[in-house]
Amino acid sequence: MTDNYDLIVRQNLERLYTDLPPDLGGNLPARRDGDQFVFDAFGEECRIGPDGIVLGDGDHPSVLGIMISLYALHTRPEPCVDLPFKAFREFPDSAPYVGAFTSHTEQILVSHVDAVRKNLPRIREVLKGKDAPADAGGDFSVIVHPLPKIALCYIFYEPDEDFPASVTCLYSNNAGLFLPIDAMADVGEYTSRKIIRMTT
DSSP: OOOHHHHHHHHHHHHHHHTOOTTHHHHTTOEEETTEEEEEETTEEEEEETTEEEETTSOSOHHHHHHHHHHHHTOOSSOOOOSSOEEGGGSTTOGGGHHHHIIIIIGGGGGGHHHHHHTHHHHHHHTTOEEOOGGGOSSEEEEEEEETTEEEEEEEEOOOSSSOOEEEEEEOTTGGGTSOHHHHHHHHHHHHHHHHHTTO
């Protein structure tokens, strides 16, 4: 059965392929395979084609397909610019989504801070990550790439006798070029969910 999310994905792909940008492969960036485009998304191989989007083994929520199709529709030649990283609330029109972003992207990770530290090498490898700048703050931090041109900087604070654990998630400086703001919030949430799956 096709749900509403699947319908949105199909509509987005129809828009994309009706007037396929000649530079789509370079802008995503992706490897072209016939009429499909192949790249890494959320730590798995992603294939965009006119008939659908397949991520990894295909057993994923349809909302991921929406994010990926929107990313393809908003593709641009500009590269990802990490610095200075920006808080989600600093992006235009983010106010309606800040509360959900805080709870679904940052607070969802608080109880997993110790497990994240133990699994940092795997998280970096799977999500095309790297060390955050030395001045990022926190007890430890990491930069990951859920989509090729969108980087997230996670800053983790471990609990101590005075303060509980906390997590801050920042976006690459020009992330707003590549997705609408509601999809940006979803990218944060589903990246955090991916991180949690890699720690359990």
